[in-house]
Amino acid sequence: MRDLQKEILELLEKDSRLSKTQLAKMLNVTPEEVEQIIFELEQDNVILKYHTVINWEKQACPRVTALIEVNITPQREVGFDKIAERIYRFPQVKSVYLMSGSYDLCVIIEGETMHDISFFVAEKLAPLEHVNGTKTHFVMKRYKEDGVIFSGEEKDKRLVVSP
Amino acid sequence: MTINPGSFINEAVKSIPPSGIRKFFDLVSQTEGVISLGVGEPDFVTPWHIREACYYSLEKGFTMYTSNYGMPELRKAISVYLQKYALEYNPLDEILITVGVSEGVDLALRALTSPGDEILIPDPSYVSYAPGAILAGGTPIPLSTYEKDEFKLTPEELEHKITSKSKVLILTFPNNPTGAIMTKEDLEKIAQLVEKYNLVVISDEIYSELTYEGKHYSFAALPGMWERTITLNGFSKAFAMTGWRIGYAAAPKEIISAMMKIHQFSILCAPIMGQKAALEALINGESEMKKMVHSFNQRRNLIVNGLRELGLDCFEPKGSFYAFPSIKKTGMTSEEFAEKLLLEEKVAVVPGNAFGESGEGFIRCCYAASVGNINEALERMGRFLNRL
Numbered sequence: 001m002r003d004l005q006k007e008i009l010e011l012l013e014k015d016s017r018l019s020k021t022q023l024a025k026m027l028n029v030t031p032e033e034v035e036q037i038i039f040e041l042e043q044d045n046v047i048l049k050y051h052t053v054i055n056w057e058k059q060a061c062p063r064v065t066a067l068i069e070v071n072i073t074p075q076r077e078v079g080f081d082k083i084a085e086r087i088y089r090f091p092q093v094k095s096v097y098l099m100s101g102s103y104d105l106c107v108i109i110e111g112e113t114m115h116d117i118s119f120f121v122a123e124k125l126a127p128l129e130h131v132n133g134t135k136t137h138f139v140m141k142r143y144k145e146d147g148v149i150f151s152g153e154e155k156d157k158r159l160v161v162s163p
Numbered sequence: 164m165t166i167n168p169g170s171f172i173n174e175a176v177k178s179i180p181p182s183g184i185r186k187f188f189d190l191v192s193q194t195e196g197v198i199s200l201g202v203g204e205p206d207f208v209t210p211w212h213i214r215e216a217c218y219y220s221l222e223k224g225f226t227m228y229t230s231n232y233g234m235p236e237l238r239k240a241i242s243v244y245l246q247k248y249a250l251e252y253n254p255l256d257e258i259l260i261t262v263g264v265s266e267g268v269d270l271a272l273r274a275l276t277s278p279g280d281e282i283l284i285p286d287p288s289y290v291s292y293a294p295g296a297i298l299a300g301g302t303p304i305p306l307s308t309y310e311k312d313e314f315k316l317t318p319e320e321l322e323h324k325i326t327s328k329s330k331v332l333i334l335t336f337p338n339n340p341t342g343a344i345m346t347k348e349d350l351e352k353i354a355q356l357v358e359k360y361n362l363v364v365i366s367d368e369i370y371s372e373l374t375y376e377g378k379h380y381s382f383a384a385l386p387g388m389w390e391r392t393i394t395l396n397g398f399s400k401a402f403a404m405t406g407w408r409i410g411y412a413a414a415p416k417e418i419i420s421a422m423m424k425i426h427q428f429s430i431l432c433a434p435i436m437g438q439k440a441a442l443e444a445l446i447n448g449e450s451e452m453k454k455m456v457h458s459f460n461q462r463r464n465l466i467v468n469g470l471r472e473l474g475l476d477c478f479e480p481k482g483s484f485y486a487f488p489s490i491k492k493t494g495m496t497s498e499e500f501a502e503k504l505l506l507e508e509k510v511a512v513v514p515g516n517a518f519g520e521s522g523e524g525f526i527r528c529c530y531a532a533s534v535g536n537i538n539e540a541l542e543r544m545g546r547f548l549n550r551l
Binding site: 025028 | 192206517
């Protein structure tokens with residue numbers, strides 16, 4: 001059985017700018033069908049957002065990213081979720097994951113300077129109740145993000161015409 | 164005395180006309196900013212795990228000759244792989260690793276052809292078969308295929324062209340350039356004639372994985388055909404490994420040992436680096452290969468729907484990665500169309516007649532190109548057609 005939803009999601013995950021007509025042609029269905037499926041996926045919060053991968057370094061807009069390991073004490077009834085929420089509500093927090101292994105929450109945060117980040121950790125994150133400890137790792141270089149290699153895609157090296 | 168070096172060339176080689184594709188290649192190469200739908204290979208680079216396996220083999224010092232037949236592990240893996248097409252070959256003496264399927268075609272033709280034998284070749288098809296037949300001392304006989312038959316080889320056409328000299332039938336499905344496939348039922352009708360006229364078959368199945376409707380069926384899997392078939396396949400198209408030049412031939416041991424004779428004295432063995440990479444492809448490459456095929460299928464839909472929207476008649480290609488639209492309604496020949504399209508809109512396609520006379524009136528558009536480039540090429544073709 002063909003999973004049209006999955007095919008549409010996979011294509012949009014790679015290129016969210018593909019239009020409905022384009023998708024329809026690629027999948028051999030009508031644009032109306034594609035439109036309906038995307039509408040449902042958006043309604044169900046399967047598709048959350050269409051975003052763009054940007055190499056900010058090339059724009060001379062400095063951004064500092066850090067990965068913070070956070071150890072917390074889970075709370076009765078709500079476990080890790082409540083404290084995770086208190087962290088992810090901060091707009092500078094890009095991602096929060098609950099991890100297996102030696103720490104509990106992995107927090108990815110972005111700021112303009114290292115100072116922004118150390119301020120956030122020292123003033124906002126570390127003092128939170130139930131947070132037992134943090135370890136901050138700064139990102140030094142981005143090689144690949146969201147499946148995109150930052151040095152650019154390799155050029156087509158094929159002969160222009162071949163049998 | 165002036166010496167003409169050309170006078171030393173043997174008559175068979177002289178009789179082979181220069182490749183139509185080569186001529187077009189030169190023209191395209193001189194043009195800037197071309198979007199090319201003229202290539203005959205995947206747009207994917209070989210999957211990283213395969214390239215990485217080759218690095219590792221070099222690090223480990225695998226730089227020597229292999230057995231003439233090819234690495235035993237690779238032949239074993241191929242014998243297991245071929246079971247998916249219901250083919251059973253003994254890896255010991257019924258499988259030969261070749262330098263691409265191209266070498267396999269050459270070996271097969273040379274092993275089977277005696278002077279004067281007629282070699283039956285579907286037309287249009289890939290450019291090597293007819294020259295290969297001539298170089299082997301045979302006479303190529305084109306078997307026309309038509310759009311109305313979905314470019315399948317019909318038993319009527321085959322029987323019509325069979326003579327007392329007919330020896331070899333080449334099957335080449337999924338087909339380059341048409342994208343045609345042959346189902347089990349289609350092949351059964353051909354098999355009856357093969358048996359009736361005692362032909363031997365070279366079945367080039369290099370595009371077998373790129374079958375978008377139903378499952379590829381191997382000719383040798385038909386009852387009674389295993390004994391009279393050489394199955395050729397390789398890694399170039401399915402695993403995006405064109406430059407590695409690794410293919411293979413599978414056939415009864417009497418035939419393989421004859422091909423081996425030529426191979427061992429002319430080639431010795433296929434390069435070990437390519438063989439190591441091919442082994443990795445077979446062992447761990449299936450999931451990436453499936454993804455590539457899936458992506459080709461989406462682009463196939465895109466280009467076929469796109470060409471039809473432009474008003475071109477485009478038969479639905481069910482295999483390989485080519486669309487083969489008819490340009491007959493423009494009144495131009497394939498070459499005129501391709502040349503004008505290149506010069507005016509900088510889109511490269513290959514004139515269908517480069518693949519045989521029956522390809523006249525068609526152009527081959529390879530959709531192993533990015534979605535962006537396919538869209539842009541379609542737009543340019545649209546502008547071009549509107550001006551006509």
